[in-house]
Amino acid sequence: MLSRIRNIGPGALVTAAFIGPGTVTTSTLAGASFGYTLLWAVLFATVATMVLQEMSARLGVVTQKGLGETLVEVLRTSFWRWPMIVLIGLALYLGNSAYEAGNLSGAALGLAALTGDSEGSFVLSVGAIAALAAGLLWVGSYRHIERVLVGLVVVMALAFVATFAIVRPDLGALGRGLLVPAIPEGGLLTVVALIGTTVVPYNLFLHAAAAKRRWPSPESLSDARADTAIAIGLGGLITILIVSTAAASMFAAGLSVESAGDMATQLEPLFGSYSKYLLGAGLFAAGLSSAITAPLATAYAMTEILPIATGSKRAMHRAVALSVVAIGAALALAGIKPITIILTAQFANGLLLPIIAVFLLFAMNQKAVLGRYANGVLTNTAGAAVVLVAAILGLRLVLRAAESTEWLGITSPL
Template sequence: MLEKIKDLTKSLGPGFIIASVVLGPGSIAVASRIGSEEGYSFLWVIILAAICMIVYTSMAVRFGVTKKESMLETIAEKYGRWFAVLIGISSFMSASSFQFGNNLGIGIGMEGITGIDERVWPFFFTSLAIMLLFWATNLYKVLEKLMMVLVMIMILAFFVNLLLTAPDLTQLAKGFLPLSLKLDDMDIVAALVATTFAVNGAIYQSYLVQNKGWKESNLKRGLNDSYMGIFFLALISILIIITSAAALKPQGITVNSAADMALQLEALFGSYAKIIFSLGLCAAAFSSLMVNAVIGGGLLSDGLGLGGSMNEKMPKVFTAVVLLLGMLVAVFFRGDVIYALIIAQASTIMSVPLIAIGMYLILNNKQVMGKFRNNPRHNILAILGFLLISFIVYFLYSRLLTFLSTV
């Protein structure tokens, strides 16, 4: 038994890296705020988003273990460089938007710990990330080990706290059913979908699998790793919603700060809840800040035909640009930080339609994928996921434009 657990641990890696980038401070803020305001009502959205993420990530794994060339290089070869460039640019813009939220999360987390102004910390952590980017001898291995530890710590903390908050099991069960949905709820749905379904992360799974050196014989291992990462990703969001709904909603507390989010951990950590939560928020923010920038910079560079490996120069340069853009916006931002985190989280799905189309075309190309191409079940689920995300993007644009007009 111990040997099987050891082998399973060794096989994990890319799935946890993707989980860590999607699970940033925006995800924590979204889940906490929605749980405190809406209770358990939207738990079903996490399940739906997880299913969509599984479909697209499994597509990326199948490509990664069977092909030597990258996904965007293959798209450029089969459908034109312009298509790969559009995907690269949209991924870069999405990553930059998400990076804004990561920097805000680091700022409010460190201010909660030290009392030092939140605008100071993005400078420090962005500098640390850039140093890691250019001087780490094996960036992939560093990220793999760090993300696995951080994800497991967050799961443990929220699971123990869940046991102490004693949620209403009847209402909790109802939350997994879409009993009612209004058009006014679409911004909530969009933000929650983005906590779990991030196709820019899914497509990058193919790069991580290739970097890991996995081949066709490792397909089952790669799929299991992806499923495990997505399971933990969805589990953390669900745990946060449940604990927030059980601990904050009955008291009428709406999440407007890190201190408000920390109240849900008081059952476990008492007076130390704010510090513990702020540390977790910083850990989530820094892990997401680093990997998110790598994805945005790597996909833009590969889309432009300048290389997609972090061992090459241009992916590192574009990654540094993402880091700096997110830092500058966060430092000069003024407004409702928690709402800004939610908008930044939701805006990550803007790049999804293009990426989803590109992945769908490649995974259905018999010449490219052969026996590993999508089967009818894959295609049905992939199309449903695409329709879901496109519908949400339609509503999100108006919300995002309204928000930007107030900044």
């Protein structure tokens, strides 16, 4: 077991991607607004992520191709090939650029919690973090980037575990929240956002691309599955800790919170300065890790689905990754409230998830490509359940939006 933990790899990229500022902010608002009630959504999202990411990793290990490559190959003579390329390309490129803005803003908020907040420091922080992410993407090999992200995941885990221990949540209420599904009045948007911030569509492309680089043959599938379960399980635990910390501190005390940055500040008079610094460190690590993985996943996906000559793929990979960082930095500095950017990205993710998951299930049922490693009845049932639940929640949210223009203000004091 210890050897598997020491060799954790592609799964950590997935965890580093979904434990970003969006997760910290959405989880904070969930706990501050609804206490422990929505923890079941985190548990569902964690299990759903394991189900879908295991498929993605299996695809990469068995075929030695990414998800985008496989879809293009399977649909090469189909009418749906180019509509699929356009849909995936636009959704990932535009969505991840907005996501990147939230990542950079969140990392800057983490620094602000550590050093003191000011408009000037926010601008400098966003610029510095964007430059750091761009530098790692430009010069770092996959293995170097992987090591950096594993380190950041460890920092996040330690920071949020320590903060959880300080606030001492109600374990009985925590258990009920995990096991008893309920959607309180005004909680639907937050449920969709919690799922969208955990089951991240672009991670399906990132994981397949990373897994094929780490494991060269199907004989390594057990290692790939263990890596997925351990890393994503840790990510789910971190999210549960964040929701529970906000429930114990903000909800229990009747305090309002607009962002995770505000939570860091408001924890200080309740539990001392250590909470502020721990949460700030966790938010910074979350922002930086996701600021690397969002451009990386976009670059993998775009170079896989577009007809690019092999010799030009590395240059295209860099160009796509760096352009996502640049657009994200521009959006982060455009004067839009960071929390608005972050929550909009989570909401969009929740609506996009069923579409990308259907593409994944389609690819995983191609026996001509995967042979005996194609999905069986049990895996297809689990995957279909994830798609169905995500689609129902997303549809309910769209219908509610059509009925009312006031729903956006219900879940949190934005």
